[in-house]
Amino acid sequence: MTQxxxxxxxxxxxxLHVGGARTALFNWLFARxxxxxxxxxxxxxxxxxxxxxxxxxxxxGMEWLGLDYDEGPFYxxxxxxxxxxxxxxxxxxxxxxxxxxxxxxxxxxAVKQQVAExxxxxxxxxxxxxxxxxxRAESDARAANGEPHVIRFKxxxxxxxxxxxxxxxxxxxxxxxxxxxxxxxxxGHPLYNLCVVVDDINMGITHVVRGQxxxxxxxxxxxxxxxxxxxxxxxxxxxLILAPSKEKLSKRKHGExxxxxxYRDRGFIPEAFLNFLALLGWAPDSGVYRDRExxxxxxxxxxxxxxxxxxxxxxxxxxEGDLRNWTDQxxxxxxxxYIKAMxxxxxxxxxxxxxxxxxxxQPAFETERSDEVRQTIGLLRDRYRSLTDFAxxxxxxxxxxxxxxxxxxxxxxxxxKDPVLKTLLPELATRFALLEQFDHESTESALRSFAEEKGVxxxxxxxGARTALTGQAVGPGMFEVLVAIGQRRTIxxxxxxxxxx
RNA sequence: GACCCGUUCGUCUAGCGGUCAGGACAUCGCCCUUUCACGGCGGUAACACGGGUUCGAUUCCCGUACGGGUCGCCA
Numbered sequence: 001m002t003q004x005x006x007x008x009x010x011x012x013x014x015x016l017h018v019g020g021a022r023t024a025l026f027n028w029l030f031a032r033x034x035x036x037x038x039x040x041x042x043x044x045x046x047x048x049x050x051x052x053x054x055x056x057x058x059x060x061g062m063e064w065l066g067l068d069y070d071e072g073p074f075y076x077x078x079x080x081x082x083x084x085x086x087x088x089x090x091x092x093x094x095x096x097x098x099x100x101x102x103x104x105x106x107x108x109x110a111v112k113q114q115v116a117e118x119x120x121x122x123x124x125x126x127x128x129x130x131x132x133x134x135x136r137a138e139s140d141a142r143a144a145n146g147e148p149h150v151i152r153f154k155x156x157x158x159x160x161x162x163x164x165x166x167x168x169x170x171x172x173x174x175x176x177x178x179x180x181x182x183x184x185x186x187x188g189h190p191l192y193n194l195c196v197v198v199d200d201i202n203m204g205i206t207h208v209v210r211g212q213x214x215x216x217x218x219x220x221x222x223x224x225x226x227x228x229x230x231x232x233x234x235x236x237x238x239x240l241i242l243a244p245s246k247e248k249l250s251k252r253k254h255g256e257x258x259x260x261x262x263y264r265d266r267g268f269i270p271e272a273f274l275n276f277l278a279l280l281g282w283a284p285d286s287g288v289y290r291d292r293e294x295x296x297x298x299x300x301x302x303x304x305x306x307x308x309x310x311x312x313x314x315x316x317x318x319x320e321g322d323l324r325n326w327t328d329q330x331x332x333x334x335x336x337x338y339i340k341a342m343x344x345x346x347x348x349x350x351x352x353x354x355x356x357x358x359x360x361x362q363p364a365f366e367t368e369r370s371d372e373v374r375q376t377i378g379l380l381r382d383r384y385r386s387l388t389d390f391a392x393x394x395x396x397x398x399x400x401x402x403x404x405x406x407x408x409x410x411x412x413x414x415x416x417k418d419p420v421l422k423t424l425l426p427e428l429a430t431r432f433a434l435l436e437q438f439d440h441e442s443t444e445s446a447l448r449s450f451a452e453e454k455g456v457x458x459x460x461x462x463x464g465a466r467t468a469l470t471g472q473a474v475g476p477g478m479f480e481v482l483v484a485i486g487q488r489r490t491i492x493x494x495x496x497x498x499x500x501x
Numbered sequence: 502g503a504c505c506c507g508u509u510c511g512u513c514u515a516g517c518g519g520u521c522a523g524g525a526c527a528u529c530g531c532c533c534u535u536u537c538a539c540g541g542c543g544g545u546a547a548c549a550c551g552g553g554u555u556c557g558a559u560u561c562c563c564g565u566a567c568g569g570g571u572c573g574c575c576a
Binding site for chain 1: 503504505506507508511512513514515516523524525526527534535536537538539540568569570571572573574575576
């Protein structure tokens with residue numbers, strides 16, 4: 001059996017978005033599982049809309065997700081000569097013809113629509129392709145004379161194209177429903193459908209796994225394969241990923257919130273995002289894993305199969321305006337699961353990057369204070385869903401002094417609620433200052449006996465202290481927090497809190 | 502509009518003729534915590550509709566509705 005070769009072929013007209021990433025992932029999983037080759041090809045034939053910046057964005061996205069390719073990146077624009085050569089070959093063999101219709105006459109969309117519709121109803125393209133049967137000699141002569149023309153593929157008027165899609169099953173289409181597509185523009189520029197076929201042939205692609213929006217193109221492409229006398233690869237079309245509005249996800253409409261780099265920048269763990277993406281439109285064999293959601297990269301490779309991709313589109317929820325739930329909540333949850341469960345040694349570097357970005361990383365975190373910081377991160381990660389949380393919500397735990405924000409609602413709820421705290425908190429600080437051991441037990445008994453002495457509920461002090469120490473109303477168990485913040489900072493912040501009341 | 506495709510809880514999904522229609526996220530309630538967005542337990546919630554086929558349809562067939570995709574000298 002020949003080796004499986006698949007490719008991911010994005011056009012660099014935008015960054016890598018969620019849909020593209022999933023296509024890349026499925027190709028990659030398939031290749032890895034089958035021991036095949038995964039090829040990256042940048043479809044940049046439309047030079048006007050392509051840019052190096054976008055290519056860079058795609059490359060970065062792939063790298064971040066760990067979707068390594070075995071060959072490439074190839075650039076489609078490097079193969080223009082081969083595309084033209086193929087067009088010439090098609091012209092020679094009679095599978096294509098020159099169309100001398102002036103560009104302007106074709107560009108009127110309304111006219112075009114009208115004619116195309118009439119053509120379909122008639123069943124046969126009438127005078128719409130006036131040059132389709134132009135004698136070769138005349139065609140050559142006019143071309144030699146420099147008359148502008150495009151090269152069109154001569155779609156057979158009879159018959160149909162068929163293929164079996166790995167996802168959608170049997171697909172048939174009457175040839176007469178297909179238009180004579182342009183292969184070469186009048187400026188000699190090759191067009192998409194020709195380019196993909198030529199490149200896929202040259203690169204020995206055995207399986208084409210791409211979005212369902214290409215389902216119609218596939219029929220045209222099959223015709224080109226046949227005209228070129230080449231074997232047709234196996235196709236697998238993926239269902240689309242929809243925006244919350246249920247329309248196709250698009251970079252233009254939905255913005256950077258659907259770009260892979262946004263997920264990186266907003267604190268996703270690549271493994272978690274990969275896991276989430278894999279489960280969008282695909283599920284492992286339920287006989288094995290019916291009630292599981294978390295799968296490692298290795299497990300995904302092992303379990304993946306094209307025939308378990310399903311046909312219906314999936315909605316991907318995001319809401320840029322919502323700070324807490326800016327993207328699909330399940331994705332966020334899953335990220336939290338990874339943050340919680342991954343080995344702390346793997347988490348630390350990721351957190352470090354985040355803290356550096358926020359300007360709160362200190363070299364000592366890796367030396368003298370290494371154990372302490374690891375412990376703090378270990379404490380915090382149980383309730384965080386994103387790496388950025390360590391730099392925002394985690395900030396009070398990591399910075400010295402008072403260099404963080406006190407949330408107004410927390411202050412109102414836990415500090416200002418009872419004015420007696422204004423005197424109690426500094427007194428508690430004094431009490432803590434006397435402790436020789438500053439651990440869970442000693443701080444707890446100190447606080448509780450202090451509360452008893454003063455005749456107040458321990459909860460009042462616990463709540464007050466939480467906000468005094470972290471500016472927040474929520475967090476890990478209070479005595480864990482005390483230990484994490486440490487004696488010195490605890491005293492300082494308790495005293496300072498009095499001024500907030 | 503034409504041609505394709507799809508339709509199981511709000512969302513992601515399991516299901517491939519007989520299930521109390523399962524899981525996850527979200528949501529709600531309870532417990533734990535004299536704090537909490539941790540944790541534990543539990544609940545609400547779905548087979549789009551109408552016809553067939555069948556002893557029996559979420560599962561098979563046909564319509565309808567709704568949703569989506571494609572109809573470039575873009576990719």
